Structures are given as structure tokens and as C-alpha cells.
Amino acid sequence: MLRFFALFLVSFIANRLALAQAPWEAATYPDEAGFQRRTAGMLHRIAAQGFGERSQAPSVCPDTGLPVHTYALAGEEVVSPYTGRRYRQGDTGYFGPKQRDSLGRIVAFGGDPLKYDLPPATAALLLMATPDKARAFLSIPGNLNQQYHFAATHWARFYPLLAPQMSQAWQTAFWEAVGSYSENRRPSDGGREHASALSSPHNLVGEPGKFIGGNAKDGGTENHKLMWRTSALLYAQLCPGTARISGHSPAEAEKLVKKMLRDFLKQLLRTGNGEYDSSIYYPHAIAGWLNLYDFSPDPETRLLAKVALDYALATYGLKVINGSLAGAQKRGYPNGEMNEMERYLWAWTGDHTHPVDLAQFTTSIQQATTRYRPNQLVFNLLTKNIPLPFEAQMARPSYHCDEPNVFQETFYGSSHFGLGSVALGMVDNPGQQIVWSLVAKGATGNFVFSGGQPRYGQPGGHSPYTQTLQKRGTLIVMTGPNASPSPASPTREQQHRADTTRIPLVVPGPPAGQSPAALADYVHQARHHAATWLFVPKNVDQIREQAGRVFIQAGETLVAVLPFGASQKAAPFFWLDAKAAEVKPTDRPADPAQRVLNAYKILVIPGQISGYVLEVSEKSTHGTLDAFIAQIQQKAKLTTDELVKQQKIGYTSLLGDRLVMQYHPAGLKAGGEINGQAIDYAAWAGGMAYQSPFVKVGQGKMTLSDGKTQYSVWFEGDVLRFGQE
Numbered sequence: 001m002l003r004f005f006a007l008f009l010v011s012f013i014a015n016r017l018a019l020a021q022a023p024w025e026a027a028t029y030p031d032e033a034g035f036q037r038r039t040a041g042m043l044h045r046i047a048a049q050g051f052g053e054r055s056q057a058p059s060v061c062p063d064t065g066l067p068v069h070t071y072a073l074a075g076e077e078v079v080s081p082y083t084g085r086r087y088r089q090g091d092t093g094y095f096g097p098k099q100r101d102s103l104g105r106i107v108a109f110g111g112d113p114l115k116y117d118l119p120p121a122t123a124a125l126l127l128m129a130t131p132d133k134a135r136a137f138l139s140i141p142g143n144l145n146q147q148y149h150f151a152a153t154h155w156a157r158f159y160p161l162l163a164p165q166m167s168q169a170w171q172t173a174f175w176e177a178v179g180s181y182s183e184n185r186r187p188s189d190g191g192r193e194h195a196s197a198l199s200s201p202h203n204l205v206g207e208p209g210k211f212i213g214g215n216a217k218d219g220g221t222e223n224h225k226l227m228w229r230t231s232a233l234l235y236a237q238l239c240p241g242t243a244r245i246s247g248h249s250p251a252e253a254e255k256l257v258k259k260m261l262r263d264f265l266k267q268l269l270r271t272g273n274g275e276y277d278s279s280i281y282y283p284h285a286i287a288g289w290l291n292l293y294d295f296s297p298d299p300e301t302r303l304l305a306k307v308a309l310d311y312a313l314a315t316y317g318l319k320v321i322n323g324s325l326a327g328a329q330k331r332g333y334p335n336g337e338m339n340e341m342e343r344y345l346w347a348w349t350g351d352h353t354h355p356v357d358l359a360q361f362t363t364s365i366q367q368a369t370t371r372y373r374p375n376q377l378v379f380n381l382l383t384k385n386i387p388l389p390f391e392a393q394m395a396r397p398s399y400h401c402d403e404p405n406v407f408q409e410t411f412y413g414s415s416h417f418g419l420g421s422v423a424l425g426m427v428d429n430p431g432q433q434i435v436w437s438l439v440a441k442g443a444t445g446n447f448v449f450s451g452g453q454p455r456y457g458q459p460g461g462h463s464p465y466t467q468t469l470q471k472r473g474t475l476i477v478m479t480g481p482n483a484s485p486s487p488a489s490p491t492r493e494q495q496h497r498a499d500t501t502r503i504p505l506v507v508p509g510p511p512a513g514q515s516p517a518a519l520a521d522y523v524h525q526a527r528h529h530a531a532t533w534l535f536v537p538k539n540v541d542q543i544r545e546q547a548g549r550v551f552i553q554a555g556e557t558l559v560a561v562l563p564f565g566a567s568q569k570a571a572p573f574f575w576l577d578a579k580a581a582e583v584k585p586t587d588r589p590a591d592p593a594q595r596v597l598n599a600y601k602i603l604v605i606p607g608q609i610s611g612y613v614l615e616v617s618e619k620s621t622h623g624t625l626d627a628f629i630a631q632i633q634q635k636a637k638l639t640t641d642e643l644v645k646q647q648k649i650g651y652t653s654l655l656g657d658r659l660v661m662q663y664h665p666a667g668l669k670a671g672g673e674i675n676g677q678a679i680d681y682a683a684w685a686g687g688m689a690y691q692s693p694f695v696k697v698g699q700g701k702m703t704l705s706d707g708k709t710q711y712s713v714w715f716e717g718d719v720l721r722f723g724q725e
Helices: 002-019 032-038 042-047 114-127 131-138 149-165 168-180 222-238 250-271 282-295 299-317 340-349 376-382 492-500 516-528 592-599 625-635 681-687
Strands: 057-060 067-070 077-079 086-088 097-100 106-109 390-396 407-413 417-423 436-442 445-452 466-471 474-479 531-537 542-546 549-554 557-566 574-576 600-606 609-618 637-639 648-652 658-662 671-674 695-698 701-705 710-716 719-723
Touching: 032 340, 042 114, 114 131, 114 149, 131 149, 149 168, 149 222, 149 282, 222 250, 222 282, 222 299, 250 299, 250 695, 250 701, 250 710, 282 299, 282 340, 299 376, 299 695, 299 701, 299 719, 340 376, 376 701, 390 681, 407 466, 407 681, 417 466, 417 609, 436 474, 436 557, 436 609, 445 474, 466 658, 466 671, 474 531, 474 648, 474 658, 516 574, 516 592, 531 609, 542 625, 549 625, 557 600, 557 625, 592 600, 600 609, 609 648
Parallel strands: none
Antiparallel strands: 057 067, 077 086, 097 106, 390 407, 407 417, 417 436, 436 445, 445 531, 466 474, 474 609, 531 600, 542 549, 549 557, 557 609, 574 600, 637 648, 648 658, 658 671, 695 701, 701 710, 710 719
């Protein structure tokens, strides 16, 4: 019996060792049962979104006034389905039919409708829900011809999944469309086309020798280029030998595009990516990499895709608190709602206290059908199963990654909150920048704070009048007037400031009235106010004012706000609080100012020089909000003696950090010192792209750790290597 047990034990251990996985492998993912539960029925929900109506021409029955949708071009005859009346189709709308061929088939639509219509059509065909309708819709030449980036990424998922269900004639037509794809327009899914002409037509393969195949002027944004190139590479590997990819042979397209994507990954390991931590664009680039991971027949391609996915989730996950990204991001909007990226993360981790109705939850068609999973280490980063708190610095490159360390980012992660900020050296697509944000975990979602000079009237956006300085859980936000650059030859940073601050700011008074309409008008007019705003979520647990300071409890996070400013026209601060305007979130009024006022109570500190210090702490450190208030009032030291003349303040935090912030009225980044050390942007992050205990990126290598396990990824020539250290 003992001998039998010994043999069993040896066999069991041997089998376990055989099944052991390296820490970088997707097989270490720890929550497959949870993933399956969270995504159960997903294809049915995606299919239920419907397809085909968006790309039809809208009109109105002249007899009944009821809506009519048909595949008619402008000027063509339409027969009312209600009364049989014949009438002429007017404008077909942004997404509607635009052109027919000699056989009468629609060969062109407007806009980018397949971003939305192709996933439900794919899901419907996978489920065989409405197979004839789906096949017919997907056979319209104008749909096959749509290879703009969103559509291409969805076609690259559709083809390997469902091409066998389509006829040989359809497959021939599909490859003809892929082979001839090239266009000079720049449509969007938002009802607009950019008017300026392209220097080079967009196509799937792109421009050899350019970063991810796109020129810096108008070759596409980072996520756009990745969607096109990942689709092109997969097409090249799956297509018949006689096919073409935007005019290139399959072999040529594969060679060109694989090099572009490999070079992009090499760039990531040196400088990081330009479109960093974008909550609105990462999901679409991720979709393209998932296509390659799942369907490429080439092992090297699948490995490139895996590293790209691990990089995106690990670096993004470093800053995730309770399922939401905290701190700065390039191209995003801070809010408390579950966005596309948060849906991706929740499907993989289930880590979010935001209420999720499983019967309504949707994610992308790519995630719903993928084999990719984040490995255990990346999963731990996403769920913050790591030693806390921690500090991180990131040196962000220029948008096209041709210049390292252009923007300098600071992040502090704690058990219940994340606080981060970035020093921006140029005004670049400012409406989609998040300069700083605080995300605090709540029982039913997250509390999201941000603010600055109210150029955009909402928590996001980069105002060139606002600068920040951060150390751990302390952040200084300051707004100041413009000054002419000196010397006469300004730096790029100084020139960007000068170009975007030509209208002087005016110190505002409080709003004339407190009605919802009056407050909304005030928000609209605040673009040129000399003031610093703080957006405080209305659902925080407590807000207290004491001795000219504001104290907030948001779940298990405590926040002290120490306003400062110099103004002869206004009180030290006042609130915009549209209590009477509160509505249910599902109502979503159309006016952006009203949406902001429904979600936030806004602290306004007016003055040509104005701002606040945020001190953020765990409630467990102090026990109660009262104890926290007492500590701040006794120990925190804010000195503003040099504010008016020198535009300089000092602050000593509860943790003993001494921050001295020097506002630069001719530039975009603050100067000063932290704990006696002068701010040195040139040496940020110690010469790395990421410097933190858990994610290190730079000098051609990425090293990931969760405090227990660690591994690195790097290239030797063109070959990816993995290793534990």
C-alpha cells in the first residue's frame, strides 16, 4: 500500500511539473471560470445590437410622417412601405449609400458604419441567428470595400471565423476589395470627415519606412495604424497566393508589415508608446493584436501579438484602481462610467465594484471569441494584488515615438486610490488629455477627481495655463497668467504656450444665479476665466469646510484641499453646485455642461494666480475624517509668501515631503524642488521609460514583477526572448 502511494505521489508530482508554466505564459491565467461566467451569452448580446440600419438612407413617408430606411441613393425613387406613395430620396445621411456600380450594386457608403455593424453581423452568423440576412448584408460590395481601420479589424476577425460559411464568389469578392483598398478620405464614426487632403492615401500596408507604416502628418494615429497593420499582416498570412493586400503580394505585405510591427515593439521597449494609457483607443489596438494572437499561422507573429498585449495590459494595469485607470492619460476622459477599456478589464478580472448587469454587459467581438488571457503576473497588476503603496515615474515619448522623454509622469498607487499627473511640454490634441486624476475606490464604483483652469469646462483637457507638481499622495495644481518667452528664441515648450495663450484670462466672480441654466451658462463662459477648478464627485461620503480648507471622504480615501490664490475681486473660493439639476444617469442631457453639473460639485478658486494642494491618504491611516482634519491643520504647512511676486509656493505634507513649486508663466511645466532636490525633467525616471517596483521598461527590455514573481522580455536581433531574473 505504501509502495503504491509512493508511486502515485511521484507520478502526481511529475505530472504537476510537466504542467507547470513559465510566468509569462497565458496558461497561468487564474480565473477562467470567472471569465466564462462574465462573458456567458456575450455573442447573443452582441448580435442583438443589430446591423444594417445605420448604413441605410433615412427619409420620411410624405403621407404618414413615419420614418423610412432604404438602400436608395440621393435622387432615387423610394416607395413608402406604409402607403405605397412614390417619392424621391433626399440626402442619404452621413453613413448612407453613396454610389452604385454598373450592375446597380451599392459600392460605397459614407462614414465608418462597419465599426458598429460588423460585430453584430459576425455574432449573428456565428450563432446562425439570422444567417441569410447576415450573409446578404456582408455581401454588399460597399461593405466589402470598407477596409478603414475599424472595419478592417472586424473583417480580420470575421474572415478566419466565418469565411467557410461564405460562398467562393464571396471570398473572391472579399480579396478583390482587400487587394484594391486605398482611399484619400478620413471618415469617422462620429458624423464627420476631416476636410484636409492626405499627403498619401491610406491603405492596409501603409508606407514602408514610416513609423507603423504611417507618416507623422496624416498617416493615422497610433491605434489607427495598429488596426490597419495587424489586419494587413493577418490578411497576408491567410489569403490565397493570387490575392493582393492593397496592391502588394502576400509575401511582400507580410515582410513589410511584420517589420513595422516588430519595430514598433522594439520602440516600446526603448521609449514606451506615444498614445499611452488611452482608455478610449487601447481597446481598438488590442482588438487588432487579438486577431493576430488567435488566427495567425505564424508562431513569430503570435508571439509578437502576445508581447504587445502583455505590454498594454501590464503598463495600463500598473495604474488601474478598482478596474479604472488613475492618473494621466493620452487621449481619454475621466469619468465614473464603465468605458470600453474597463469592460475589457472587467471581463478578464471581474475586479470592479461598479454594479454590472451580466444580462446587459457587452465587450468586443474580439474578446468574446479570443483565446488570449493575461498571465497571472499581469492579472495581479490589474487587480492590485501587489505590495502597496508604491511610486512610479514614466518618461513619455513624443506622439510618434521619435523623441524620448517629452512628457514626465508621476504616479502613486495605494490600497484604495491612485493619484497621478504629467508635465506636458507641448499643447497636443489638448481636449483629449488627462493631465491629472485621482481615482478612489467606492462601494459601488469609483470616485474620480480632476481639474485645473476651466478651458474645457470638464475634468479632462489640457489648459496651457495650469501646471502641476506631485510627490506620493500630494499634488499641487496651479493656474497663472501668461508671460512673453525669454530669450527671444523660444523653446518649443515656450512657443506652444505663447501660441495657445493669446487671450488674457479674466478673474471671475460667482455666478449670477444658482439655477441649472445659470450654472450651465457659467460653465460655458468659463473658458477664459482666471481660476482653478476642482471637480468633486457629488456622491462622495462627506465634504467639510474648515478654516478656509475643504476635506472630503470618498469611501476609504480621505482628501484635503488647501486652496490658495490672489484676487481682489472674489472670495477665496466658492462652489458650483446644481442641486436642482440632478437627474438619473440614464437621462444623459445633451448639454455637456449640464452633464458635468449633474455629476460634479465644482470648487472654484479665482485669481490671476490660483490653485490648491491636494493631500490624499488612506482612511485607515487616520481612523476618521475628524482625525485627518486635525492632522492636516496641525502638521501640513502651506507657505504662500512668494505667491504673488514670485509665483511660488511651498508645502510640507503629512508624510514629511517638502514640495516647492515654481510656476513658469512663459512655459508649460513647473519648476521647483522635492525634498531639496531640484526638478530635473531631463533625467526623469532614471533614463527609463517606466521606473517602478513592478513595471520597468527601457533600454530595450521590459521587466514585470508582482512582488513574488518576475520576468523580462527583450529582443536579440529580431528574436524575442523571455527570462526570469
